[in-house]
Amino acid sequence: xGLKLKALAKSPWVFHVSTGSCNNCDIEVLDLLTPRFxxxxxxxxxxxxxRHADCLLVCGAMNRKCIPRVKKLWEQAAKPCLVVAIGSCAxxxxxxxxxxxxxxxxxxxxxxxxxxxxxxxxxxxxxxxxVEALKALxxxx
Amino acid sequence: MASMTAEKIAGSVRERLGAKCxxxxxxxxxxxxxxxxxxxxxxxAKYLCIDRKxxxxxxxxxxxxxxxxxxxxxSFNEGDENGEGPRTGVVLSVRVKAxxxxxxxxxSVGKDIKAFNFIERxxxxxxxxxxxxxxxxxxxxxxxxxxxxFFPLRRTEKRAELDYKAGCGTESGP
Amino acid sequence: MKSIVPIGPFHPLQEEPEHxxxxxxxxTVVGLDIEIGYNHRGIEKLAExxxxxxxxxxxxxxxxxxxxxxxxxxxxxxxxCGNVEVPERALYIRSIVGEMERLHSHLLWLGLAGHFLGYxxxxxxxxxxxxxxxxxxxxxxxxxxxxxxxxxxxxxxxIPDKFAPEILAGMDELIPALEMYLGAVSDDPVIHARTKGIxxxxxxxxxxxxxxxxxxxxxxxxQDVRWDHPHAAYDRVDWKVITHxxxxxxxxxxxxxxxxxxxxxxxxxxxxxxxxxxxxxxxxEIGPGEGIGHYEAPRGETFHYCRSDGANRPVRYKVRAPTxxxxxxxxxxxxxxxxxxxxxxxxxxxxxxxxTERTAAIDYRSGERVLGAKDLIRLSQEKTRRLRREYGVExxxx
Numbered sequence: 001x002g003l004k005l006k007a008l009a010k011s012p013w014v015f016h017v018s019t020g021s022c023n024n025c026d027i028e029v030l031d032l033l034t035p036r037f038x039x040x041x042x043x044x045x046x047x048x049x050x051r052h053a054d055c056l057l058v059c060g061a062m063n064r065k066c067i068p069r070v071k072k073l074w075e076q077a078a079k080p081c082l083v084v085a086i087g088s089c090a091x092x093x094x095x096x097x098x099x100x101x102x103x104x105x106x107x108x109x110x111x112x113x114x115x116x117x118x119x120x121x122x123x124x125x126x127x128x129x130x131v132e133a134l135k136a137l138x139x140x141x
Numbered sequence: 142m143a144s145m146t147a148e149k150i151a152g153s154v155r156e157r158l159g160a161k162c163x164x165x166x167x168x169x170x171x172x173x174x175x176x177x178x179x180x181x182x183x184x185x186a187k188y189l190c191i192d193r194k195x196x197x198x199x200x201x202x203x204x205x206x207x208x209x210x211x212x213x214x215x216s217f218n219e220g221d222e223n224g225e226g227p228r229t230g231v232v233l234s235v236r237v238k239a240x241x242x243x244x245x246x247x248x249s250v251g252k253d254i255k256a257f258n259f260i261e262r263x264x265x266x267x268x269x270x271x272x273x274x275x276x277x278x279x280x281x282x283x284x285x286x287x288x289x290x291f292f293p294l295r296r297t298e299k300r301a302e303l304d305y306k307a308g309c310g311t312e313s314g315p
Numbered sequence: 316m317k318s319i320v321p322i323g324p325f326h327p328l329q330e331e332p333e334h335x336x337x338x339x340x341x342x343t344v345v346g347l348d349i350e351i352g353y354n355h356r357g358i359e360k361l362a363e364x365x366x367x368x369x370x371x372x373x374x375x376x377x378x379x380x381x382x383x384x385x386x387x388x389x390x391x392x393x394x395x396c397g398n399v400e401v402p403e404r405a406l407y408i409r410s411i412v413g414e415m416e417r418l419h420s421h422l423l424w425l426g427l428a429g430h431f432l433g434y435x436x437x438x439x440x441x442x443x444x445x446x447x448x449x450x451x452x453x454x455x456x457x458x459x460x461x462x463x464x465x466x467x468x469x470x471x472x473x474i475p476d477k478f479a480p481e482i483l484a485g486m487d488e489l490i491p492a493l494e495m496y497l498g499a500v501s502d503d504p505v506i507h508a509r510t511k512g513i514x515x516x517x518x519x520x521x522x523x524x525x526x527x528x529x530x531x532x533x534x535x536x537x538q539d540v541r542w543d544h545p546h547a548a549y550d551r552v553d554w555k556v557i558t559h560x561x562x563x564x565x566x567x568x569x570x571x572x573x574x575x576x577x578x579x580x581x582x583x584x585x586x587x588x589x590x591x592x593x594x595x596x597x598x599x600e601i602g603p604g605e606g607i608g609h610y611e612a613p614r615g616e617t618f619h620y621c622r623s624d625g626a627n628r629p630v631r632y633k634v635r636a637p638t639x640x641x642x643x644x645x646x647x648x649x650x651x652x653x654x655x656x657x658x659x660x661x662x663x664x665x666x667x668x669x670x671t672e673r674t675a676a677i678d679y680r681s682g683e684r685v686l687g688a689k690d691l692i693r694l695s696q697e698k699t700r701r702l703r704r705e706y707g708v709e710x711x712x713x
Contacts (some may be wrong), residue, residue: 020354024379024460027423034442048689065284071678093620095373099357100293101284119461120379172395172607196538197525197641200607201620201633214618216543216608230544232607251634256525259643260635267359282352293360 011043012134015053015077019027020063021068021096024120025087029057035058037123042128055082056099058110061089061096063102082133085112086126088119113137147173147231150217157188165287174212176236185235186250186257189215197256202268204296209237209245209270223315239270249275251293267294327637335645335661338679339575339686345679347646348648362632367393367467367493367601374619374634375461378419383412384612385608385619385634386465391546392619393467393470396606399598403548405469407589410548411482412464413610414578414585418489420449420613421571424665425496428568432509433696437496444492451485456479460587469595479586486579493579497572500565505702514660516649517562524644527615527637529574530664532558533566540611550583564663583588599624612637614665638666655698658691 018026021092030038047053050073074081083106088094090106104113108129113136116129151173155162162183166174177185191193195215204210218230239245249272251257261272262281269292272278338346358377362370370393374385387409394401422445429437447461455474456462458519474482499508523533531538539556541549557573559566603625610616616639622631641664649660654676676686686694703710 020356022376022379022382024376024382027379028460031442034446035439036443038448051546061356064286065352095376096358096361097357099361101355101357119376121350122459168604169395174605196617198618199620199635201631202392203622203631212334212605212620214620230540232544232609235607255643256640259639260703272416280352281350282355284352284355293357308537 002035011045012082012110012130013038013045013047013049013052014055014130015072017056017058017060019058019090020086020096021060021065021089023061025089026122028123029059029064029086029121029126030123032126037127039127042127043098044066044127045127048059053081054056054119055084055133056107056110057084057086057088057126057130058112060106061093061100062106064103067103067109068117070106070109080137082113082130082137083110084114084116084126084129084133086116086129087121088117089118091115147171150180150231150233151175154189156192157181158285163183167188171231173231173233174236175233176238179240180238182235182237183248183250183253186213186254189235190254190256193217196272197254199262200257200271202264204268204294208238208242210236211247211264211270215272241271245270246273247271248273252276261280266292269295270291319389334344336581337649337657337676339654339676340679343657344489344649344652344654344657344676348650349642349645351642359634361631362629362634364628366627367629370621370629370632371465371467372463377634377636379460380423381416381612381614381617381636382461383464383510384610384617385636387413388608388612388617388619388658389621390467390622391608391610392606393601393608394598394606395608396604396621397467397598397601397621398469399601400596400598402463402593404473404592405594405596406546406548406551406588407595408470408474409465410587411474411582412452412462412470412551413547413582413598415448417578417613419445419452419573420665421575422448422615424662425568425570428659428662431692431695433699434506434710441496444489446682447488451482454481464534466538466595467601468598469593471595474589476587477639483583486583490576490579493572493575497569497576500572502567503708504638505699505708507565508702508706509656509659509699510568511561511563512645513564513656513661514652515562516644516648520562520644520647521562524533524640526641526644526664528613528641528653528665529567529570530615530641530644532556534562535560535569540609540616548585548588549581551588552581554581554584567663567665600627614638615641638664642648642666654686654691655694658688658695661705676699 016088020042031037077135085091085106092105096102114129114133116125147167147170151165153169156163158305161177163176168174181285195217197215198216200211200213213235215233217233218286237247247270249261250273251261257283264270266280266283334350334483336348338342360375365373369387371386374389375382377385422441423540426438426441452462453459455478456464458513464472516534521534527617535558537556537558542556554577557570557577559570601623603623605622607617607620617637618635620633621629624630644664645661649657653661
C-alpha cells in the first residue's frame with residue numbers, strides 16, 4: 001500500500017456534506033465528536049475543507065438545488081476519496097422519494113463505497129460504515 | 142364554558158363585520174371559520190390583528206374547482222369571559238376566495254402588517270396567487286430552475302372534481 | 316482542550332446563494348437578505364399522496380430536532396378534523412415524549428451557542444448531558460431520534476411502568492446539571508458582555524412579527540401554546556410559562572435553560588400521575604372536513620392544517636414550522652450590530668442549525684463577499700478570547 005493510502009487508512013479526515021434533509025443524520029455525525037463516541041481517538045478528524053478530506057460523509061436526499069454543488073465538491077476533493085452515504089435519505093431518498101424538489105439518490109452522482117442505513121443511523125453505525133469503507137479500500141490494494 | 146368562548150368570539154366578530162362576514166361556523170369549542178370577500182379582507186386582517194390583538198398563525202392556500210381560496214388562521218388568547226384562568230384558546234380561520242379564476246389575485250396585507258410578508262410570497266411560489274401591493278414580491282422558495290408557470294400545489298382538473306363532490310368547506314361564494 | 320471544532324456541513328464554494336446574506340459596512344451590519352428554499356422538499360405535496368398514518372411518519376422527518384413536535388401537531392389536526400377522542404394515558408405519554416424532546420433540543424442549542432461564542436467546553440458538556448435524554452428515548456421509543464410514537468387517536472407504544480424509575484432518575488440527574496449551566500452563565504462576565512444587550516427584540520417587535528417560542532418569551536410576552544391552547548396533559552400538571560423581560564440573547568438563553576428545568580418537572584409529574592388504561596382509540600377513518608393542530612415545539616408553535624374529503628389521505632396538508640415566523644425577526648435584531656455578534660444573534664432564535672452555516676457577509680458597496688460562515692464564527696470566538704483577556708477570566712472547566 002502506498003504511503004498516502006496507509007496514512008488515510010490510519011487517520012482518515014472526514015468531510016461532512018448535507019444535501020437537504022431533516023438534519024438528524026448531520027447531528028448524529030456531529031455527535032461523533034462528543035465525549036461518548038469521541039472518534040478522534042480513532043484518528044478520525046473532521047476536515048474544515050473538502051480539499052483535505054479523505055472521506056466524504058454524505059447525508060440527505062439530494063435536493064435539486066444541491067446537485068451542482070455536490071458535483072463540484074467531488075471535483076475539488078483530492079483523490080482517492082471515499083464516499084460513505086449515511087441514512088435512508090442518502091441511500092434511496094427515504095420518505096422524500098418522488099417529490100418534485102428532489103433529484104436522484106446520491107449514488108447516481110457520486111461513487112459510494114459504503115452505505116449506512118438507518119433513520120438516523122446510530123453513531124456506532126456511522127463509525128462502522130467508515131471502517132467498512134476503509135476495509136474495502138485496503139482490500140482493493 | 143369553553144364552547145361559550147368560541148361562540149362569543151364568533152358572535153363578536155360577526156357583529157363587528159356585519160354584512161362583510163359572509164358566513165360563520167363554530168366547528169367545535171376551539172375552532173371558528175368565517176368567510177369574507179377579498180375587498181373586505183385587509184380591513185378584517187387589521188381588525189383581528191390590531192383591535193382584537195390576535196396572533197396570526199399562518200395562511201394555507203387551496204385550489205378548489207371554483208377557484209383558489211386562502212384560509213388565514215388567527216389565535217385568540219383571550220381566556221375565559223373574565224380574561225382569567227387557563228386559557229381555552231380558539232383558532233379563528235378566515236376564508237377568502239380569490240378573484241381572477243386561473244390567475245388568482247388577492248390584496249396584500251404584508252404591506253401593513255409584517256407578519257404576512259413571507260407567507261404571501263410562499264403562496265405565490267406554490268400556488269400562483271398574486272398579492273397586490275406586496276412590498277417585496279420576490280420568490281421565497283422557488284428554485285431557479287422552476288419554469289415560470291410551475292406551481293407545485295396546483296391540481297389537475299380531474300383531482301379538483303373529486304374534492305368538489307365530497308363537499309368539504311363552507312358554501313360561501315361561487 | 317482541543318482546538319476549534321469545525322462544525323459543518325460547510326459549503327466553501329463561492330458562487331452559491333446564501334441563506335443569510337449580511338450586507339456589511341466595515342464591521343457593522345447594515346442590511347440583511349434572507350433566502351429560504353434550501354431545504355424545500357415538497358412535503359406538502361408529498362403528504363397528499365400518503366395515507367393518514369403515513370403522513371405522521373412523513374412530517375416527523377421535517378426536522379430531526381423537533382422530531383415529535385410535528386407528529387403531535389399532525390395527529391391533533393387529524394383528530395380535530397375527524398372528531399376523534401384520545402385516551403388519557405396517551406395524553407400523558409405525548410407530554411412525556413414532547414417534553415423530553417424539548418430537553419434534548421435546548422441542550423443541543425446550548426452546545427451550539429457555546430461553540431459560536433467560543434466555549435467549546437459548554438458544547439461538549441451540553442451534548443454529553445443530551446445523551447442522558449437520548450438513552451431514555453432509545454429505551455422508551457426504540458430510537459434516539461424519530462421516535463415514531465404518535466398516531467391519530469393516541470400513541471403507538473406504551474411506556475411500561477417498569478421504565479418509570481429510570482425516567483425519574485434521568486430527570487433527577489439533569490436538574491442539577493441545568494442549575495449548574497444557569498449558574499455558570501449568570502456568573503461569567505464575558506458571557507454577559509457577549510450576550511446582554513445584543514440582538515434585542517422588544518415586546519412590540521415580537522408581536523409585530525408574530526414570532527414564536529422562546530424568542531417571544533425572552534421579550535417578556537407570556538405566550539406558550541401549551542398554556543394558551545391546552546392539549547395533551549399540560550392542563551393536568553403544574554408548571555409555569557417562563558419569561559424574561561430583556562429581549563436580548565442572554566434572555567433567550569436564560570429562558571431556554573429555565574424551560575428545561577420546567578420540562579424535567581413536567582415529565583416527572585406525568586410519569587407519576589399516569590394511570591393504567593388504553594393508549595389508542597383506534598379511529599377507523601377521518602371524515603370530510605378540516606382540522607387544525609398546533610403544538611409548542613422547542614422553537615415555538617408548529618401549526619398543521621389538514622383537509623379531508625373522507626378518503627384515506629388528505630387532499631391538502633399545510634405545515635408551518637416555527638422558524639418561518641421567527642426568521643424575519645432577524646431584520647430587526649441583526650441590523651445595526653457588529654459582524655462579530657451576527658452569528659450568535661442569528662443562532663439565538665434557534666433556527667434549523669443547518670441553515671445558519673449558509674451565512675455570508677457582503678460588502679454593501681461593492682457587492683463582494685468578504686466573509687463566509689466559518690469566518691463569522693471565528694470572529695465571534697476571537698471576540699470572546701479578547702474579552703476573556705480583558706476581564707482576566709479563564710474558560711470555565713465546568
